[in-house]
Amino acid sequence: MKPYYDHDGITIYHARCEDVLPSIDPADVGLLLTDPPYGISHRSSQYWGNEVMDGDNEPFDPTPLLRFARCVLFGANHYASKLPDSRGWIVWNKRDRTKRTLPGSDVEMAWTNFVRDCRLFTKVWMPHTIRGEPLLHPTQKPVSLMRWIVEQWTEPGDLVLDPYMGSGPVAQACHELGRSYIGIELVEEYCAIAVKRLSQQTLDLAGGNA
Secondary structure: OOOOEEEOOEEEEEOOHHHHHHHOOHHHOOEEEEOOOOOOOOEOOHHHOOOEOOOOOOOOOOHHHOOOOOEEEEOHHHOHHHOOOOOOEEEEEOOOOOOOOOOOOOEEEEEEOOOOOOEEEEOOOEOOEOOOOOOOOOOOOOHHHHHHHHHHHOOOOOEEEEOOOOOOHHHHHHHHHOOEEEEEEOOHHHHHHHHHHHHHHHHHHHOOOO
């Protein structure tokens, strides 16, 4: 399959992950890091049109991802019954409850099959207000969160696989840290957004504004 984008170690496919994953050798992948649909019929906010998220209207099956030796799967508390037991979860603390009462969870959780203990990352992330980042996707995660994960559990040159790319925060983190990356995204609009983010980042780095 021809990539949608392939430059400087970053490869993006506009495709269903089921069509691309069989061609990827797990032995080549240093880390699978992704934020898949959770299977909860999640609706975006009114800001995004209040529509059910793509692929989220049926139960999520993580089985095809488990052939990769090192996985970080966000939202896994929603489908934990389909995963092996794990002692190592990543918890993103995203709320400042001292300022106001906010809807939704205070944290988001990611299952891992290789981290030995639970780890905490804190970055306040108010609804529709992403400090220092453009709001590009209704379930967007911070680049700083993805960069923290990639930096801790991969080495420069490692390949990071992201089967549910969204707007590309993992791609951006990998580009910043010198990791190779394969991302897969079904919605072409988000592929284009991810490529634009990478292009802008390249210009910023060239100008010395990391």
